[in-house]
Amino acid sequence: MTVLQKKTGDDNVAAHLTPEDIEQIGVELDAIRQSILDQRGERDAAYIRRVIAAQRSLELGSRGVLLFSLFPPAWVVGTAGLAVAKIIENMEIGHNVMHGQWDWMRDPKIHSTTWEWDNASPSEQWKHSHNELHHTYTNVIGKDNDLGYGIMRVDEDQRWVPFYLAQPLWNFLNACFFEYGIAAYDLELGKNLASKKRRSSPEFRARAKVTLRKIRGQMTKDYVLHPLLSGPSALNTLGANYVANLVRNLWTHSVIMCGHFPDGVQTFERRSINGETRGEWYLRQMLGSANISGSKAMHFMTGNLSHQVEHHLFPDLPSNRYAEIAPQVLALFEKYDLPYVTGSLPRQVGSAWKKVVRLSLPNGFGAKAQATVLQLARPGRRDGQSAAA
Amino acid sequence: MSLTGSLLRATGPRGSLLRDRAMRLAERVTTPLLPADYLDLFDPLRAGADLRGRIVAVEPETRDAATIVIRPGADWAGHRPGQYVRIGVDVDGVRLWRAYSLTHGPRPDGHISITVKAVPDGLVSNHLVRSSRPGTLVHLEQAAGDFVLPTGGGKLLFVTAGSGITPVIGMLRNLFPVADSGVVRLARSADYDITVVHVAPREPDSIFIANLRALDEAGLIRLVARYSDVHGRLDLGELDSLVPDLSERTTFACGPSGLLEALEAHHAERGLTLLTEQFRVATIVAGEGGTVSFAKTGTTVEADGATPILDAAEEAGVLMPSGCRMGICYGCVLPMREGAVRDLRTGEVTVAEPGDGVKIQTCINAAAGACDLDH
Numbered sequence: 001m002t003v004l005q006k007k008t009g010d011d012n013v014a015a016h017l018t019p020e021d022i023e024q025i026g027v028e029l030d031a032i033r034q035s036i037l038d039q040r041g042e043r044d045a046a047y048i049r050r051v052i053a054a055q056r057s058l059e060l061g062s063r064g065v066l067l068f069s070l071f072p073p074a075w076v077v078g079t080a081g082l083a084v085a086k087i088i089e090n091m092e093i094g095h096n097v098m099h100g101q102w103d104w105m106r107d108p109k110i111h112s113t114t115w116e117w118d119n120a121s122p123s124e125q126w127k128h129s130h131n132e133l134h135h136t137y138t139n140v141i142g143k144d145n146d147l148g149y150g151i152m153r154v155d156e157d158q159r160w161v162p163f164y165l166a167q168p169l170w171n172f173l174n175a176c177f178f179e180y181g182i183a184a185y186d187l188e189l190g191k192n193l194a195s196k197k198r199r200s201s202p203e204f205r206a207r208a209k210v211t212l213r214k215i216r217g218q219m220t221k222d223y224v225l226h227p228l229l230s231g232p233s234a235l236n237t238l239g240a241n242y243v244a245n246l247v248r249n250l251w252t253h254s255v256i257m258c259g260h261f262p263d264g265v266q267t268f269e270r271r272s273i274n275g276e277t278r279g280e281w282y283l284r285q286m287l288g289s290a291n292i293s294g295s296k297a298m299h300f301m302t303g304n305l306s307h308q309v310e311h312h313l314f315p316d317l318p319s320n321r322y323a324e325i326a327p328q329v330l331a332l333f334e335k336y337d338l339p340y341v342t343g344s345l346p347r348q349v350g351s352a353w354k355k356v357v358r359l360s361l362p363n364g365f366g367a368k369a370q371a372t373v374l375q376l377a378r379p380g381r382r383d384g385q386s387a388a389a
Numbered sequence: 390m391s392l393t394g395s396l397l398r399a400t401g402p403r404g405s406l407l408r409d410r411a412m413r414l415a416e417r418v419t420t421p422l423l424p425a426d427y428l429d430l431f432d433p434l435r436a437g438a439d440l441r442g443r444i445v446a447v448e449p450e451t452r453d454a455a456t457i458v459i460r461p462g463a464d465w466a467g468h469r470p471g472q473y474v475r476i477g478v479d480v481d482g483v484r485l486w487r488a489y490s491l492t493h494g495p496r497p498d499g500h501i502s503i504t505v506k507a508v509p510d511g512l513v514s515n516h517l518v519r520s521s522r523p524g525t526l527v528h529l530e531q532a533a534g535d536f537v538l539p540t541g542g543g544k545l546l547f548v549t550a551g552s553g554i555t556p557v558i559g560m561l562r563n564l565f566p567v568a569d570s571g572v573v574r575l576a577r578s579a580d581y582d583i584t585v586v587h588v589a590p591r592e593p594d595s596i597f598i599a600n601l602r603a604l605d606e607a608g609l610i611r612l613v614a615r616y617s618d619v620h621g622r623l624d625l626g627e628l629d630s631l632v633p634d635l636s637e638r639t640t641f642a643c644g645p646s647g648l649l650e651a652l653e654a655h656h657a658e659r660g661l662t663l664l665t666e667q668f669r670v671a672t673i674v675a676g677e678g679g680t681v682s683f684a685k686t687g688t689t690v691e692a693d694g695a696t697p698i699l700d701a702a703e704e705a706g707v708l709m710p711s712g713c714r715m716g717i718c719y720g721c722v723l724p725m726r727e728g729a730v731r732d733l734r735t736g737e738v739t740v741a742e743p744g745d746g747v748k749i750q751t752c753i754n755a756a757a758g759a760c761d762l763d764h
Contacts, residue, residue, distance in 0.1 A: 034735060045482030053430055060427055100719035106484040106747060109426075112719045113748060116421035131718035217420045225418050281715070315717050 013266065013339055014283060025286075025336060026279030032328050033314050036321050045105050047320045051092055052110070059085035063226060069236035078237075082244035084301075087251055089118045091303025096319045098127050103316075121183040122214045125207060129186045135315050139260060139267045139288035146260060147267065149174065149181065150190050153359045154260075154352075155267045160362040167360045171353070178249035183211050251301070254349050255292070259308040261352035262290045264341040285312040286333065291326075291342035298345065299323060309340065433526060436463035440529045442476075445500060447521055454506040454552070454596045455518045456492060461501050461529060468532030470494040470563035471556045471641075471666075474503065475744065477528030480516045484528070486745055487513045490555035490643075490666075491532060492597075494563020504596060506552040536641065536666035538563065542580025544637050548652060550588040550623075550644030556666055557585065557643060558597045565609050567600070572607045583610040584632055588644070591618045623648075625655045636661065643667070675729040675738040675757040683707055683764050684726065692756040697733060699751040709751060709764070716753035725749050728760030 017025075062081030069075040094117030096102070102110045116123050129145070137143035141157055148154040151174065152167040174181045184190075187207055192198045222241040230237040266287040273284070292298070292306035299306045307322035310329055317325075333340040343351070358366070415424040425438060433441050442459040449455050459476075468474070468491050477486045489503035496502075507518040538560040539545070547557045564578040589595035598614065605612035613631050615623050629635055636659065642652050643666040656663040677694035681701065686708075692701035699721055702709050712720025716734060725741040725748070732739070733753050741747040746763065 030734070037735065037737070041481035041483075042479075043482075045479060056422075056427055056430055060430075098719075100722070100750075103719065103722070103748060105479075105482055106745075107479075111748065113722055118421060127718070127720065128712070132712040132720050135717050136713040136715070214421075217417065220417055221420050225414075229418070278715075316719070 013287060017283075017336060021336060022283050023277065023279040025332065026277070026282045028332055029282050029313055029329075030278075032325055032332075033317065036314075036317050036325060040104065040318065040321075044318045044320060045102075045107075048093075048097075048102050048105075048110060048318070051088070055085055055088045055093060059089070066226070066233070066237045066240050067230045068233060069230060069240050070233040075236055075240055079240040079243050079247075082240065083247040083251075086118055086244055086248040087301060088303075090248065090252055091255070091305060092300060092319060093117075093303075094119065094123075095303050095305070098123055099131060100316045101318045118218070119182065120179040120211070120215045120218055121186045122210050125186040125211065126182065129188075131315070135312065137273070138285055138312060139265070140270055140273055140284075141267055142270045143273075145185070145188075149185050152356060154355055156359070156363050157267060157269075158359075160359075164360050168353075168357050171356045175250050175253035176246060178253040179245070180215070183215065187211055254345070255302045255305055257352040258290060258292050258345070258348040259305060260289060261355055262341060262343065262348045263351045263355065264339055265290050282313060283338075285309070286338060288312065289341070290348060291340070292345050292348050293342050294345055296323075306345075309342075434460070434462040438462055438464070440464055440531065442501070442527050442529050444521055444523050444525045444527060446523055447517075450504060450596050451506075451594055453518060453594070454504060456502050456504045457517055457521060458500050458502045459527065459529075460499070465499075465501070465529070466531050467495055468501070469537040470560040471537040472532040472534040472559075473536075473556065473666075474501065474532050475530040476503065478513055478516060478521070480512050485513050486528075486742070490559055492555050492559045492562070494559060494566070504552070504555050504558070506596060534666065536643065536664060539639070542582075543639060544582045544634070545584070546632055546635065546638040546640045547583065547585045548588075548640060548642040548644070548648075549585065550648050551590070552596060553642075553644035553666075554587055554595075554597050554601075555643075557641065558600060561585075561600070561604060561610065565604055565607075567603070572604065572609060574609075578609075584613065584638065585610055586613045586615065586623075586628070586631060588615045588617070588623050588648070590616070592616050625651055628655065635659075640664070641666075675731065675740065677757065679728070679756040679758040679760060681728075681756050681760045681762060683762050685764055694731065694755050694757065695733070696755055697752050698730065698749075698754055698756060698760070698762075701756075702751070707764075711752060714752045716750055719750060721752045722748045722750055724763040726761040726763050728756070728762075729758040730754035730760060731757040 014022075058081055062078045062085055064078075065074050065081065066078035069078055094115065097110055097115045098112050098117070100112040103112050105111075108114055112127070117126075119126070134144055134146045139147060141147060141155060148158065148167075151170045153160060153164045187204075192201075192204045198204060222245065223238055226241060227234040227238040268284055268288070273280075276284070286309060289308040289312040291309050292302065294306060304319035304322045305311060307319075307326055310317075310322040310326055311319075313329065314322075314325075330340055412424075418424075419427060428435065429438060432438070434443060440462050442461040442465075444457055445460050446458040447455050448458065471490070473488045473490045475486055475488045477484050479485075489505060491501055492504040493500075493502045503517075505514050505517045507515045534556075536556055547560075549557050561583070564575070564581055564583075566573045566575070585601060587595070587598070587601060589598070592598065592614075595614070595616070601610070601612045601614070604610045617623075632638070638661075640652070640656060640661060640663045642649055642663060646667055649665045649667055653663060653665070678692055681690045681692050681698055682688070683690075683702070688702075688705060688707050690701050690705040690707065692698055697714075699709055699711055699714070703711075710721050710723070712718035714721075716732075724746045725739075726746060727741050727743045729738055729740045730749055731737070731754065733755055738757055739747060739749055739754070741749075751762075
């Protein structure tokens with residue numbers, strides 16, 4: 001993948017579109033959105049209430065079972081249940097509620113302005129970095145920090161520095177501690193700690209305090225209070241909660257990597273979005289996102305982020321509707337001959353990891369290395385043929 | 390005695406301190422949610438929960454009106470006959486709030502009831518009359534209103550029009566409960582001398598007319614029913630002949646604003662006491678553009694129908710929360726206390742009746758009438 005606007009001719013996957021085509025795509029996508037708005041109602045409201053009730057029951061039940069986590073079967077069942085409950089809370093409920101997907105219900109308990117999620121990052125800060133920055137500037141190099149989260153290079157057009165040599169390790173650590181990674185990211189910790197001026201700014205300090213308070217609350221709950229409630233099973237419950245959080249971190253990290261990192265996803269140049277029209281914004285979302293194919297259960301457990309393309313086109317449509325509009329969106333891709341990037345979870349996770357490993361080295365390093373090796377292997381033929389290999 | 394007194398004083402605050410601590414601990418166990426979020430799964434009507442109720446019966450009154458009987462949550466504080474309740478109902482998934490008179494005096498079974506007449510284009514009233522089902526959860530506020538039955542008896546006149554009868558029927562049912570054996574005569578009701586002048590377009594549409602007639606036949610009230618299709622519009626000049634002892638009575642009136650205003654002028658001229666209750670019947674009609682007022686900052690902005698409220702407000706110097714400016718990030722959401730806005734992308738109109746507090750995205754909504762924002 002490379003910056004779309006830099007490409008010419010055959011390399012630009014959207015080069016065949018006229019400005020009129022792009023605006024027409026916008027009109028057709030608006031129509032798809034409208035068709036869902038027209039039907040949105042009681043059935044959707046019942047869906048999210050059912051999911052929330054089921055998630056809370058599962059969490060309560062799992063934590064109840066973990067009170068007896070001294071017994072290995074209870075530990076296994078409780079840990080699995082809690083991990084699943086946390087994943088559902090973060091993805092199908094939290095992420096989507098905070099997007100305002102359910103604001104239309106006017107229920108103050110299921111609203112983007114009031115929801116606080118079971119995650120280290122405070123909702124308020126996450127909404128800013130995710131809803132506002134990432135969803136507005138999706139895949140624009142230098143504006144969308146989700147491209148590598150500031151610790152990795154996931155695009156050829158991001159400049160290489162030696163720090164990136166270890167990025168497979170950074171990515172693995174980020175996966176294990178993902179919720180804290182998100183919290184640090186939302187605080188823009190790297191940028192804000194870099195200079196004394198930023199470090200001591202009252203705004204940053206206030207935000208850091210909110211984050212620390214949230215983390216303290218989360219840790220007290222999972223690693224002090226619930227273990228204490230378990231009495232003799234305290235240590236087992238502590239371990240169970242750690243494992244549940246770890247599983248949730250690894251899962252959410254993997255799913256989110258699949259959204260924008262796999263091969264075939266396009267990125268964009270900073271100046272290319274100046275004066276961007278609605279049609280062009282839609283086109284950028286279409287080319288900048290990747291789906292995951294799989295079963296209904298898989299879609300649910302990813303919070304329907306497996307429909308990343310549909311989500312990025314319509315971030316505030318209820319998540320239960322993405323599967324329904326996916327065929328219409330796919331038809332639009334085909335009509336305008338655009339690449340709809342999708343694949344199974346293992347394939348997409350593999351593709352994203354491969355890129356993380358490949359781009360830890362400077363561009364073209366592999367080919368150059370191969371050339372060098374070939375040259376070394378055939379010292380007599382220094383005529384440049386190997387460069388073509 | 391003094392010992393008990395001091396003991397009580399000692400345990401009172403300590404008890405509540407303990408309770409506070411237990412509550413804080415429970416909150417830490419359930420964070421970032423509240424204990425109530427889990428308890429609501431089991432018993433949404435328990436003490437300490439947000440006030441809710443469950444519909445236990447929907448009883449048709451006329452072809453377009455029904456009485457909704459509700460079991461209120463444990464924290465329902467009761468009501469005085471004549472008061473109203475604000476009720477939040479999910480209509481096609483959207484929570485809408487309306488005020489309705491309580492149409493029973495406090496009942497022995499602890500249930501409350503409202504009587505709703507389906508008005509044309511009335512989202513909530515049509516839903517309640519035609520689609521609400523027993524078992525549905527609704528949201529409530531405590532009863533409110535000063536339009537209540539005076540205690541200790543007296544000579545009263547009720548002037549009601551259409552569904553304006555609803556608060557009055559609550560008072561009358563409290564005074565004269567109807568059992569299987571007929572109307573019960575209570576000692577405390579003996580001192581009331583009541584005349585009801587009830588106005589309705591036609592007899593079949595008149596809610597509670599059977600109850601009123603039964604009370605009239607039992608000699609407990611005097612009913613003067615006036616139907617527009619038979620008697621024509623009520624001329625207040627007739628009131629003296631319809632109610633000969635008008636000057637001895639305190640008047641309670643409930644109905645549309647036209648009738649109430651005329652009655653106010655009529656009574657003021659004669660120096661008579663009048664208490665009125667008016668329900669908002671006029672619905673907000675969306676137009677193009679309008680005055681946007683910001684309650685907290687005290688600013689007023691004239692916005693046209695093509696400019697997002699966010700832009701219009703910022704231009705006028707109001708500090709506004711904002712984000713993507715294209716309707717996707719929900720960073721600009723503000724509560725609209727009353728008014729109408731139009732989504733510039735879809736043309737969809739969102740209306741907030743007073744007290745709704747509908748949260749709107751200011752970056753993609755333009756004023757469609759006067760708007761009052763809580764900011």
